[in-house]
Amino acid sequence: MSNSEKLYNAFAHALHIDPQRISDALAYNSIPEWDSVAHMALVAEIETVFAIMMDTDDIVDMSSVGKAKQIVAKHGIAF
Amino acid sequence: MLLQDKVALITGATRGIGLATATLFAQEGAQVVISGRSLENLEEARARLVAAVPAARISALLLDVAKPDSVRDAFQALFKQASRLDALVSNAGVLDDALIGMVTEAQLERVFRTNTFGVCYCAQYAGRWMARNGSGSIINLASIIGTNGNAGQAVYAGSKAAVIGITRSLAKELAPQNVRVNAIAPGFIDTDMARSIGPEKFAARVASVMMGRVGQPEEVAKVALFLASDLSSYVTGQTIGVDGGMLI
Numbered sequence: 001m002s003n004s005e006k007l008y009n010a011f012a013h014a015l016h017i018d019p020q021r022i023s024d025a026l027a028y029n030s031i032p033e034w035d036s037v038a039h040m041a042l043v044a045e046i047e048t049v050f051a052i053m054m055d056t057d058d059i060v061d062m063s064s065v066g067k068a069k070q071i072v073a074k075h076g077i078a079f
Numbered sequence: 080m081l082l083q084d085k086v087a088l089i090t091g092a093t094r095g096i097g098l099a100t101a102t103l104f105a106q107e108g109a110q111v112v113i114s115g116r117s118l119e120n121l122e123e124a125r126a127r128l129v130a131a132v133p134a135a136r137i138s139a140l141l142l143d144v145a146k147p148d149s150v151r152d153a154f155q156a157l158f159k160q161a162s163r164l165d166a167l168v169s170n171a172g173v174l175d176d177a178l179i180g181m182v183t184e185a186q187l188e189r190v191f192r193t194n195t196f197g198v199c200y201c202a203q204y205a206g207r208w209m210a211r212n213g214s215g216s217i218i219n220l221a222s223i224i225g226t227n228g229n230a231g232q233a234v235y236a237g238s239k240a241a242v243i244g245i246t247r248s249l250a251k252e253l254a255p256q257n258v259r260v261n262a263i264a265p266g267f268i269d270t271d272m273a274r275s276i277g278p279e280k281f282a283a284r285v286a287s288v289m290m291g292r293v294g295q296p297e298e299v300a301k302v303a304l305f306l307a308s309d310l311s312s313y314v315t316g317q318t319i320g321v322d323g324g325m326l327i
């Protein structure tokens with residue numbers, strides 16, 4: 001499984017949505033399932049999947065799936 | 080042992096209440112991570128810990144809780160070396176007293192950055208990490224000055240009262256993830272910080288303690304042990320006074 005697929009699966013699992021709905025353009029608060037509570041669950045899921053600990057500023061900045069890729073990539077994960 | 084194989088991070092652990100807590104936690108089987116701002120002081124504290132508890136598993140981490148980048152770097156370094164974090168004791172604190180008319184902006188900044196912001200910064204990382212593991216205990220050091228207030232200590236009192244509010248809120252926020260958050264409010268404890276007020280004030284403070292003596296750091300550490308261990312598995316959002324019946 002590629003890292004992009006892992007990330008998409010993390011989003012689908014944490015937000016309880018169909019993976020088909022996920023694209024790099026999907027943005028925070030653009031769907032009811034991605035609110036602030038779900039955002040923290042999402043962060044936990046991503047940190048677990050990629051075995052990383054994210055910077056607090058990055059958590060706040062993680063405004064889309066595409067942005068999440070950039071943030072995770074900072075921890076040496078290639079997309 | 081109450082903390083067998085648990086991983087505990089203690090901030091401001093090079094002396095006083097922090098060092099006493101690190102010692103007790105190590106005696107109870109914890110893998111203890113001590114942190115502080117000075118490498119020299121950390122090495123000295125580590126040596127004292129190993130001397131007191133030869134079997135102790137101690138590691139040291141440079142950490143200035145007042146600086147968010149330092150907190151981030153320390154937690155990310157700890158994340159790489161430890162598989163989990165079971166307890167955080169946010170003990171690092173500063174005391175800088177002045178009558179309100181003489182409080183400077185620099186004093187406010189310094190005291191709140193360490194005593195209050197530092198608690199938040201550390202809880203952000205520890206809380207997330209513990210939530211992922213489905214358990215954990217965060218212990219914040221408040222103060223009787225924060226619960227009762229005291230003349231000439233408005234800034235310190237404010238910084239510590241805020242810690243109590245933060246503790247209660249975090250307890251509610253993290254309870255669903257089985258992360259407990261409590262505070263300890265020490266009274267007059269025999270630390271370098273307490274001694275810094277001078278012998279006359281020191282004696283006056285002791286006179287205000289109903290038990291008639293200054294508390295020992297180890298007596299605070301015992302309450303931290305209770306809160307870090309499963310003995311307090313259903314305790315969260317509380318502030319426990321350790322003050323010998325001190326009146327303010």
